[in-house]
Amino acid sequence: MKISPHLSSMCLRSLIDSLSTEMMVHITRLIIPHYDLNQRTGFPDSIPIPKKDAAAQILRDLRTEELMIPFINQLVGIHQNGHMGRDYPINNIRTIIQEMYNMGYLYDQDLKMFVENPKFSRSRNWGVLREGDEHAFTFLRLDIVGNSNLVREHENNVIQQTYSDLRSIAETAIERRNGRIWNWEGDGGLAAFFFSNRNLHAMLSSMEILHELFLYNSVRNRLNRDVSTRISIHAGPCVYTTDPTILFKNETVKKAIEIESKHTKPGSVTISNTSNLHFDEIILKQFKPIIAGQNLRYYNYELRWEE
Amino acid sequence: MEIIIFSDSKVTEKGFAAFTKKKGNSLRLIPVKKLKSELTKLCAGSVVYVDITSLPAKDHTKTITMLNSREDLVSGLIDPKGILIDIASFFHKGGDDYIGKELFKKGITADRISALNEFHGEIEQSADSAADSTIKSLMPSGRDWTKISQGNEYTFCMMFIELDRINEIKRSQFGAGAANPVEIFKSYVENHIVGANGKIWMWMESGGLILFPFDGKSCDNALVAGFRMMLNRKIYSIEQSIFNTLLSFRIAVHIGNTVYKKRGDTGTIVSDSINSIFHLGQKFAEPGNLYLTEHAHHFAPEGIKPHLKTVGQFEGREIFRMKNVL
Numbered sequence: 001m002k003i004s005p006h007l008s009s010m011c012l013r014s015l016i017d018s019l020s021t022e023m024m025v026h027i028t029r030l031i032i033p034h035y036d037l038n039q040r041t042g043f044p045d046s047i048p049i050p051k052k053d054a055a056a057q058i059l060r061d062l063r064t065e066e067l068m069i070p071f072i073n074q075l076v077g078i079h080q081n082g083h084m085g086r087d088y089p090i091n092n093i094r095t096i097i098q099e100m101y102n103m104g105y106l107y108d109q110d111l112k113m114f115v116e117n118p119k120f121s122r123s124r125n126w127g128v129l130r131e132g133d134e135h136a137f138t139f140l141r142l143d144i145v146g147n148s149n150l151v152r153e154h155e156n157n158v159i160q161q162t163y164s165d166l167r168s169i170a171e172t173a174i175e176r177r178n179g180r181i182w183n184w185e186g187d188g189g190l191a192a193f194f195f196s197n198r199n200l201h202a203m204l205s206s207m208e209i210l211h212e213l214f215l216y217n218s219v220r221n222r223l224n225r226d227v228s229t230r231i232s233i234h235a236g237p238c239v240y241t242t243d244p245t246i247l248f249k250n251e252t253v254k255k256a257i258e259i260e261s262k263h264t265k266p267g268s269v270t271i272s273n274t275s276n277l278h279f280d281e282i283i284l285k286q287f288k289p290i291i292a293g294q295n296l297r298y299y300n301y302e303l304r305w306e307e
Numbered sequence: 308m309e310i311i312i313f314s315d316s317k318v319t320e321k322g323f324a325a326f327t328k329k330k331g332n333s334l335r336l337i338p339v340k341k342l343k344s345e346l347t348k349l350c351a352g353s354v355v356y357v358d359i360t361s362l363p364a365k366d367h368t369k370t371i372t373m374l375n376s377r378e379d380l381v382s383g384l385i386d387p388k389g390i391l392i393d394i395a396s397f398f399h400k401g402g403d404d405y406i407g408k409e410l411f412k413k414g415i416t417a418d419r420i421s422a423l424n425e426f427h428g429e430i431e432q433s434a435d436s437a438a439d440s441t442i443k444s445l446m447p448s449g450r451d452w453t454k455i456s457q458g459n460e461y462t463f464c465m466m467f468i469e470l471d472r473i474n475e476i477k478r479s480q481f482g483a484g485a486a487n488p489v490e491i492f493k494s495y496v497e498n499h500i501v502g503a504n505g506k507i508w509m510w511m512e513s514g515g516l517i518l519f520p521f522d523g524k525s526c527d528n529a530l531v532a533g534f535r536m537m538l539n540r541k542i543y544s545i546e547q548s549i550f551n552t553l554l555s556f557r558i559a560v561h562i563g564n565t566v567y568k569k570r571g572d573t574g575t576i577v578s579d580s581i582n583s584i585f586h587l588g589q590k591f592a593e594p595g596n597l598y599l600t601e602h603a604h605h606f607a608p609e610g611i612k613p614h615l616k617t618v619g620q621f622e623g624r625e626i627f628r629m630k631n632v633l
Contacts, residue, residue, distance in 0.1 A: 204542050211538040215531055218610030224344040282553055283545050303538075304633040305614060307368070 003068045007099045008059055010092055011072065015055035017091040021048070027078065028058050031070050035061075069105070069128055072096060073113045110196030118178050126180070126194055129240040138198040138235040139256040140179065140191040140206055142170055145228040145266040147187035158222050163187075165216060166227060173208035177201035183244055188229070190253065192238075199235055203283065206231045206269040207301060214303055232260035234272040263292045268302035308420065311335045311349065312385065313342045314358030319385065322411045329417040343373065347609050351379035354420060356406070358385045367391070369613065375401040376612030381424060387411045446564060447523035451504055455520065460566045464526040464603065465580060466505065466533060467588030468496055469514025471555040471595060489513050491547055492556065499536045503528040509573055514556070514588075516581065518567075526562060527608040533558045533597050534611060537629060558597040559588035562606060583622060591621045597629035 015024055021037070028035045041057045043049045062068045076097065079090040090096075097107055104120040105127065107113070116127030129135065144150070144166065151159055163186060171181060174191045179201060183190040193202045209231065217226040236252030247253055255272070264270040271287065273296065287299035308331065312319055315338055320327075327334050337345055339361045349355060357374055359367060374382045375397075383404030384397055391397070394405050404423050406415060448454070448461035455461060470476070470492050477488070489512070497507065500517055505528070509516040519529040536558065544554040563580020583600075592598050599607065604615065604627045615627040 200545070204545065207542055208539065211535070211542075214538070215535060218534075218614075219527055219531055219608045221610075224341050226343075282541065286541060306616075306631045306633055 003063060004103060007096065010096050010099060012055050012059055014090050014092045014096065016051050018089065021051050021054040023088065024054050024058055027074050030074055031067050032065065069114055072100065076107060077112050108195060122175060124180055124182065124242065125240060131241060132239060134237055134239045135194065136235065137238050138193040138202040138233060139253060140174065140202045141232045141256040141260040143188035143230045143260055145230060150223065154223055162223055162227060169212045169216065170209050173205040173212065177205050179205055182247065202233045203271060206233060210269060210303060228266040230260050230264040230266055231269040232256050232264055233269065234259055235274045259298065263290065263298055265302065268300050271299045273297055309333045309335060310354045310356065310420065311337065312356045312358065313337050313339045314385065315339050315361040316358055318387065319358055322387065323415050325414045325416045326420060332417055342370065346373065346377055349380060352381065354381045354424065356383045356385050359391055360386060360388045371397055371402065372613040376609055385411065444564065445523050448520045450522045451520055455567055457568050458566065460564055462521050462562060462564050464519040464521045464529040465561050465563055465584050466517040466519065466529050467559040467584045468517065469557050469588060471557060473513040495543055499532050503532040505529065505532060508570055516584065521562060525608065526603055526606045529560055530607055530611060533560055534629065537597050538632065555595045557588055557592040557594060559584055559592055560599040560603045561587065562602040587621055591626065599627050601625040
């Protein structure tokens with residue numbers, strides 16, 4: 001991400017006005033471990049580095065390594081909560097946050113980090129996740145039931161259109177709640193949710209997909225049978241990657257796939273025990289507990305109509 | 308005459324040998340898996356049978372509902388093994404004929420099919436008389452609003468919608484500085500109708516009347532919007548926690564005529580259809596339910612008809628209700 005010159009100069013001013021050189025280095029080391037300011041500036045250890053030179057060098061290095069956003073995350077966190085029991089008010093922090101907003105980023109109080117503003121852009125990594133970083137995600141796995149038969153029984157253009165409609169239904173429901181589709185094959189996909197309400201958002205997305213699919217089958221479906229999906233939701237840690245081979249080796253993702261394929265009836269959603277915590281009573285009432293093995297309880301949602 | 312049979316059994320044709328023997332008669336056998344798609348293509352008045360033994364027992368109810376949703380067909384079941392227990396329920400749901408084990412063995416004659424056609428004709432005549440009077444006086448307004456001008460009378464698909472228990476909601480949550488639940492509900496309605504070409508035409512305290520242009524063929528836009536609002540109210544209730552409970556509202560849908568005037572100028576409009584839909588929504592409708600009159604039902608997409616059930620008469624019209632999602 002490119003940092004505007006205006007934001008750089010604001011950060012420079014704030015560092016000089018608010019922190020000692022030692023504290024600047026300390027914060028930088030939270031982002032770049034073993035950061036050596038003397039080595040970077042060329043100042044010998046015996047000579048104190050002026051704050052202006054220190055701040056300029058640090059910001060230059062952070063920009064080069066594209067680590068400005070994590071650094072600004074730290075500045076906001078330190079401003080709000082202090083550090084090691086001491087307050088560190090950062091001058092102009094509001095202006096910095098406003099400038100980040102102008103650049104398309106919002107500060108998420110729960111995650112304590114800037115993330116992409118979905119009104120302006122929707123990138124796979126929410127604009128901030130870096131390859132190799134581990135975070136907690138909630139995954140929504142979707143699979144079209146009987147894909148091979150559907151493909152065999154229908155003309156290619158009809159099936160292509162149907163699958164494209166289905167993807168559009170899923171995408172709308174998922175992106176409405178700031179989720180991202182990380183992988184989509186012909187017969188289904190994997191979406192990730194990252195923010196504080198990620199479990200709830202994944203679950204509401206899955207319910208919306210089922211509802212929309214019902215309406216699609218009732219009015220628009222051109223196939224000779226209903227399009228049906230199995231959806232699972234599971235939460236856990238995962239290393240952010242753009243490589244699908246690595247992604248599908250992750251244990252959380254593997255579990256989501258297993259729940260979808262082994263514990264989910266066609267036309268329903270199964271939620272694992274790691275992703276159903278702290279739900280509102282209204283929503284819990286919509287789900288039926290299912291026993292999925294010894295001491296393992298999942299929850300299932302489907303459209304159940306009165307007779 | 309042609310009979311259409313949905314069956315996967317090779318012996319089905321044998322039961323109709325006597326019928327096909329007669330000159331001019333024929334049989335079209337279609338695999339059961341194509342029932343849903345083929346049913347929509349059949350002409351009104353077609354004689355259609357479904358071989359119930361070609362279906363798993365769990366699909367019987369669904370199939371019967373689907374078959375009977377095409378009220379303009381002459382529908383029957385073939386049951387060569389005599390597996391259907393409650394035969395009468397098929398007739399209660401609008402079926403016309405049942406061919407059981409013994410009759411199938413004996414064989415179906417051309418005379419029997421003729422008698423069936425006559426019987427169905429008489430039933431249809433009496434059942435359709437009320438709907439016919441409205442349907443014959445249609446003045447379709449088109450698929451969208453482009454050809455609708457003020458002061459002229461048109462047929463619209465009309466939707467009444469109203470928030471339930473408004474006094475309770477107001478008492479418990481609508482304090483100073485709090486978001487107005489009616490405004491939130493109204494924006495929920497607007498979000499759902501805008502893509503379906505609907506317009507809020509009248510809005511009172513906690514609900515109003517929405518008009519959808521009607522092309523004389525289908526009211527799928529309005530009904531899909533109505534179904535969507537009903538289905539998604541759980542989701543919305545959670546996302547908009549202001550309601551603190553499950554968002555509840557009533558919907559009534561009707562096809563009817565009115566002079567069109569712009570919103571705000573509707574005070575002098577006299578319309579039997581508007582009166583009817585308000586009566587249906589305010590006097591008949593139960594909280595949390597979607598209803599439609601027989602006229603709207605006539606133009607409903609076939610795919611949603613299995614999810615509607617008849618709930619009696621109101622002001623001389625048969626009323627259908629969207630089945631509850633449990």
